[in-house]
Amino acid sequence: MNKTQYIVCIKLILALKNKMNNIELLSDNIRDRLRYIEFSLLYKGEISRSDIMSKFNVKEATATRDIKSYSDLSNNKNCFFDSKTKKNRIKETFQQLYNLTDEEALFWLKQETYPNQSSFITYRFKRLSLPEQKALAPITTAIMNKLVVQIKYLSLNQGRETIRKIIPHSIMDDGLRTYIRAYDRVRENFITFSTSRIIESECLPEYQIEPIETQDKDTEWNEFIDLIIIPHPKLLHKNIIEYEYKMIRGELKCTVRKAVAGYFLFAWSVDCSIGDIYLDHQTHHLYLKNIEQLKNIESIKKLAPKKTFL
Incomplete structure (x- = not known):
């Protein structure tokens, strides 16, 4: 030069x-x-x-x-x-x-909308389930102000309406549904609630939050894990999936909260089967490579797509 x-x-x-x-x-x-x-x-x-x-x-x-x-x-x-x-x-x-x-x-x-039109450039799928504002508003208020909330919740396990006192700390959204992460005084543990199953909610400012009920005690929420995702083993043209998901050397590492791992894998239809028994690779283009190390995580056991767990 x-x-x-x-x-x-x-x-x-x-x-x-x-x-x-x-x-x-x-x-x-x-x-x-x-x-x-x-x-x-x-x-x-x-x-x-x-x-x-x-x-x-x-x-x-x-x-x-x-x-x-x-x-x-x-x-x-x-x-x-x-x-x-x-x-x-x-x-x-x-x-x-x-x-x-x-x-x-x-x-x-x-x-964005088209010029001089009310229609959006991006066609968006209609959500099949949305939380009611009157039920969600007290919960977001409680998160912001660290309050106890009483909710009427439709329990899928019990098949009926239940009344719970919860201490919510976070809202999560998988693109299809919205969830609340909260301490549940009935189960005495941190669990995830579907907002669409909450019928009513009410802040209870007269109730005190206990130290064990705060976000910093929610270990599954605070702990992160790595999901190693690869093209489904049964796919013939794996290179196309590698390109689509911007994989590096055939892998995609996603770091997520342990509490939401199962929801993440479910939302992206990631096959988490163990062994050689897989889900249909035509509808499940992705596979969780490190499922053996993660198979005992609660959210993955309950929600991750799989043929069977050994």
Whole structure:
């Protein structure tokens, strides 16, 4: 590298560093809007002031400044104003300023509608079971304020309505159902409740929470385990599944809470059979490689898809 090339490299590094510093100096609200601008350019090819105004409930002047700020930060390489459509469109020289996570991009994509239509770009399956707001609201209040809750719960084991006093500490969602993790004073243990089976709930601020009932005592919730997932052994073209799930050397390691491992494996239809007796590989494309080491975990014993346990 000669002296001229060296100077050019230093200038580029300093310019990039200065750009990143400028981004970091922006407020969280502005950064959120600029990230949305980048998302829109990347996934929709365009962004308009009205998009920003409706998404973030800001005025036209603010939206105009946001688009200009984003364009300035990209040195005018990421978008240009199309006078015909009155929108800013993506340039061929586009380079990402922000590291949008896959989850963040998918979340925003789910919220987007087609132009001048009420229908969403992403078709979302209807949930078959949802918690009732009047039953869920006291539980979330209890989690935030560390309160005891009395619930009327439909027990599948007992086949009837039961009354429980619980101390909830977390809500979890597998994409299909929502669950509550709580200490149950009837069973005297931490268990997982389906929110859709809760008929009524009521906060009981007059009751005290005991030390054994707090989240830090829920060992299964606080302990993490590694699930080593591989393509189903019976699949002929395993390389396709390896690509689909971005596996590394044919494996995908998922670190999950021990209490939710069974729910996770059930949601993703991961075959957890032991031995050579498998579930149908046409509907179960994944297999839990380390099932022998994890087979005695309570949530896996109860919920994980399997042909049989030895």
